[in-house]
Structure formats: structure tokens, C-alpha cells
Amino acid sequence: MKKQYDVVILGAGINGVAIAKALAITGKKVLVLEKNHIAFGASSKSSRLIHGGLRYLEEYEFSLIRESLQDQKYLLDTYPALVKLHPFYFPVYKNSKRPDWMIGLGLWLYSLFAKHGKKSVKVSKEEFFSEFKNIKDQNIRAVFKYYDAKTDDVALTHKIALEAQDAGVNILEKTQLKELHLEDNTITFETTQGIFEAKLLINATGAWIDEINKKFNLPSSYSIEKLSGIHIVIDRLLIPEPLLLETASKRIFFMIPNGETTIIGTTERSESSNIDDIKINNEDIEYLLQESNKYLKTELCASDIKEVYIGTRPIIKSKKEISKMSREYKLDLHHIANTRVLHIYGGKLSTFNSLARKVVNLLSKK
Numbered sequence: 001m002k003k004q005y006d007v008v009i010l011g012a013g014i015n016g017v018a019i020a021k022a023l024a025i026t027g028k029k030v031l032v033l034e035k036n037h038i039a040f041g042a043s044s045k046s047s048r049l050i051h052g053g054l055r056y057l058e059e060y061e062f063s064l065i066r067e068s069l070q071d072q073k074y075l076l077d078t079y080p081a082l083v084k085l086h087p088f089y090f091p092v093y094k095n096s097k098r099p100d101w102m103i104g105l106g107l108w109l110y111s112l113f114a115k116h117g118k119k120s121v122k123v124s125k126e127e128f129f130s131e132f133k134n135i136k137d138q139n140i141r142a143v144f145k146y147y148d149a150k151t152d153d154v155a156l157t158h159k160i161a162l163e164a165q166d167a168g169v170n171i172l173e174k175t176q177l178k179e180l181h182l183e184d185n186t187i188t189f190e191t192t193q194g195i196f197e198a199k200l201l202i203n204a205t206g207a208w209i210d211e212i213n214k215k216f217n218l219p220s221s222y223s224i225e226k227l228s229g230i231h232i233v234i235d236r237l238l239i240p241e242p243l244l245l246e247t248a249s250k251r252i253f254f255m256i257p258n259g260e261t262t263i264i265g266t267t268e269r270s271e272s273s274n275i276d277d278i279k280i281n282n283e284d285i286e287y288l289l290q291e292s293n294k295y296l297k298t299e300l301c302a303s304d305i306k307e308v309y310i311g312t313r314p315i316i317k318s319k320k321e322i323s324k325m326s327r328e329y330k331l332d333l334h335h336i337a338n339t340r341v342l343h344i345y346g347g348k349l350s351t352f353n354s355l356a357r358k359v360v361n362l363l364s365k366k
């Protein structure tokens, strides 16, 4: 017996469950198929920040930053137990390639876009070192403080999934899609948990998107660059509040206190293998340890690492060099006879709410 739905969504990451919830609230009967488990993908491998992305200022991605910071305010207000505002510190060293005025201006602009009302300020070195006792105190030029939000990505995704289920969404985990048939009036999904039909398929599989489009011969307007990033989790608390630091090549990385541990990340590597084959590699771990040790009084070594995790971002391909490719998400809708296929390309943890709202608006257009 085939079960009928209005919409079938592939992928139970933050975007899949948020879209499911938003559509169910409008009265749609929604099924989510997840081949692993809720938050298996990038939604459990992030830096756990609900932020505009300070580094996107240098790429002039102002609309993405503005939207993320509007969503940040909504999430701070709606999920205060899961999304919390923190002071972030940015110490600038004498060898920094970014001048103080540029950092000050960038943080001022970032605070202007933010809706939480806290401004960025310069803090004295004495104040900084009195709190950050593990940080080397030589060669420092200035210290800036601004505000951003931290979350627990897994808990947040589960919370939205639960809200989706409360709104009537059926989420099937550990479900493999075996066959997909696109007919004039119906899309049929043959899965390991039964056969389902719907007129609308939403592909919210994050970095798996190209592989699925190829496997099931789905039309699409974009393709992705897969950028993987690792985080190392240090077995103790190194700092009291999040810290932004620069690598030798001017990249920004974070040290983020997390309970009794410290998360350090992230790296950025372009991947050509299939997502399921991407592995953590020792060079990336070494790189994070080395960069961190330039700033820490007591050096870290491999035995201080409690956990390492890797996640992959799907970045829409363009002619730009990888680090400059836009982080904006795109909704890619295709009408095929009387059915529709919508691909979700890209998207941050921070913007799931705007993204879901835009999906509902797009689909309600005649």
C-alpha cells in the first residue's frame, strides 16, 4: 500500500526539519526521509555558533550577514535555553595582517547589523589577560570584544525536529531511498521502509545533494564544491569565553569553551571524494594544534584531544576561488509535468528559520 503525502523531504538536518515544520504549520502532510539519523550531517559537525559570520564581511556578503543576525535575534528570543549570547574576544598581534582600524571598523559594522543591542568595544590588555590566563601576553597590539551567540547544534536540530513532529510531520530515520520515479502527476519513493507518493520532493541533503541528483537523474541548476572542516575538542577548559584568532595565512579560527572542554576549529579543505568516504586527516589535526600553540602558554599535544569531528559544507560552485565563493543559500525549484522538485543548496545553521520561511513563500506562489 502506497502512503500519500503532500511533500517528501530528503534529509533531517536543520534545514530539512525546519522546512518540514514550516510546511506542516501551513497544513501540508509532510514526510521526512533520513538515511542516517536526525542531525547526522553538518548539523552536528558545526562550530556551534549562531552568527552572521564575521569573516564574510571581507567578502562583502552583507545580505547574508544581515539575515543571519536577524535570525540570531529570533533564536535568542525563542530558544533562550539553547541559543545564548556571549562576549567574543579578538586579540590582535603585532604580526597580524589586518590593521587595528580595519578590525575595529568591521566589528562596529557587525554590531550595527546585529539586533541584540550590544556594541563592540576595545578592551585593555590588562582586562583581557586577567581573564585569559592561558594566552601568551607578548606582541599583542589590541584586544576587541564583540557579541555573538553559541548553541548546541545537535540539541537545536532535535528541538526543531520535535516541533515538526508536534505539527504532524512524520520523520523516518535509517531509511534508504532505493528508487525514485517521476511521473506526470506523482513522485514515487521506494524506500527500505515502504513506498510513498507526493507531488513535491524537497532535496535537503546538504553536501550529499549532487550525489543524489546524479543517482536519481534529477534536474538541477547548480552544483557544489564540498568543503570539509575539522574541529578538535580539547579535554579541558582553556579559556572562559570564545576567542577569535588568526592563522599564519590570515584565516580566522575559533577557540570556544564548551562545558568542561574547548572546541578549536575549523580547517577548510576541498574534497573530491563522495561524502560518505571523507575522512579526518592527521595534517588537519596537526595544523590546528600548531596554530593554537602559537597563542597558548602551555602547548597542546595530540594526547590533549578528546574528540575530532569532521563536517562538510556544500558551497555553490562559481568561478571564484574556493575561499571567496558565496556562502548564500539558493532555492532551486523545477516543475516537471504536474510535480515539483526543490533543491536546497547551501545554508548555515544560523539561517534555518529564514530559509524555511522562504521555502514556504516560494511554494505558495502560483
Ligand SMILES: Cc1cc2nc3c(=O)[nH]c(=O)nc-3n(C[C@H](O)[C@H](O)[C@H](O)COP(=O)(O)OP(=O)(O)OC[C@H]3O[C@@H](n4cnc5c(N)ncnc54)[C@H](O)[C@@H]3O)c2cc1C
Binding pocket: 010, 011, 012, 013, 014, 015, 016, 033, 034, 035, 036, 037, 038, 039, 040, 041, 042, 043, 044, 045, 046, 047, 048, 049, 050, 051, 175, 176, 177, 204, 205, 206, 207, 208, 212, 227, 228, 229, 230, 266, 310, 311, 312, 313, 346, 347, 348, 349, 350, 351
Ligand atoms: C565545519 C563546519 C562548521 C560550521 N559551523 C557553523 C556555525 O558555527 N554556524 C552556522 O550557522 N553554520 C555552520 N556551519 C554550516 C551548517 O553546519 C550547515 O549549513 C547546516 O548544518 C546544514 O544543514 P542541512 O540540513 O542543510 O544539511 P545536513 O545537516 O548536512 O543534513 C543533510 C542530511 O541529509 C541526509 N541524507 C543524505 N543523503 C540522504 C538520502 N539519500 N536520503 C535521505 N537522507 C539523506 C544526511 O544523513 C544528513 O542528515 C558549519 C559547517 C561546517 C561543515
